[in-house]
Amino acid sequence: MTIPPTEIPARPVPRVAKELLKSSGFLLARVGIGFKTQALAKLEEWGFDPYDYSVLAILAEGAREAQATLADTLGLDPSRVVAVLDSLERRELVERQRDPHDRRRHVVSITASGKRQLSRLRTTMKELEDEFFAPLDAETRERLHELLLVLACHHDPRCAFKSQDPA
Amino acid sequence: MTIPPTEIPARPVPRVAKELLKSSGFLLARVGIGFKTQALAKLEEWGFDPYDYSVLAILAEGAREAQATLADTLGLDPSRVVAVLDSLERRELVERQRDPHDRRRHVVSITASGKRQLSRLRTTMKELEDEFFAPLDAETRERLHELLLVLACHHDPRCAFKSQDPA
DNA sequence: TATTGTTATACTCTATAACTATA
């Protein structure tokens, strides 16, 4: 039962470098990717692709969008948007119609069925968040949210809350 | 110069769905990936691959590791660790030696040159962080760091600070 | 027979660029 004095223990506890744990950026990336991984796994269980939820959420708010606008919003190449919409349209969660004012354009909108699915996804994501942020109490979570929003807005103007009325 | 009243404005401001901005998990993922993207771009400017910094940081602390341990720590398949180490060894930043106690093993360690490079990378990453977190004052940054560490530890035991002394 | 590190294969993802139809 004596452990032989090898140079390297057979199963040392693998640990992240302390240097990296001191880096807020590293932690931010690691935790953020951790959440995203869990979220995508959850969505996949329900038969959804990575961008489905975002697209449905955008359409539920903005009503009707051209595909190029969706591409801008999602930060995605227009050619990739096609595949996402094909998949959503096949399941009748969104609709494409020609814009009568410019027949090159497709106007995309969410269907009633799409809204119902979105509502379910919302619930699922809410549950996942409650689980993920469980170690933080409500007040702390709120504080964290504020900080993240500040950073998000600072690095991407698309995140800015702002009423769209030009009035 | 009159704007024709098309159904969809030619260039609407693309904005992220409000629903998503209300989600802490979504913000966390987005900001985290944003930082990682910037960090990788920075490292690439210096001729470094994504895992180079982590590997050097681990070796600088833990001295000598078997490749399988590195794989565990990095959450990487052993076959991928090979390529990372090949690249680092070619540049003489790390060394591989056979473990005399078990000749199947390679004992990996950082070289003097590797330590110098690590020091430069450290500085670069520090600069990037200062830039990235600029909208937050020092105290707030510290608070954010604490929260992230709590979450990181909760979801991955490898993040736990713990003295390795079995004493 | 099991384990360490390595190499080879196959698959997925995605960026790019050609293509059509409209303007």
Place this chain on the structure above:
DNA sequence: TATAGTTATAGAGTATAACAATA
């Protein structure tokens, strides 16, 4: 000629599994 959407091609990245050496 330029733009919106689509399709096709090629390249990078990665997971998987076979492999050689050692235990």
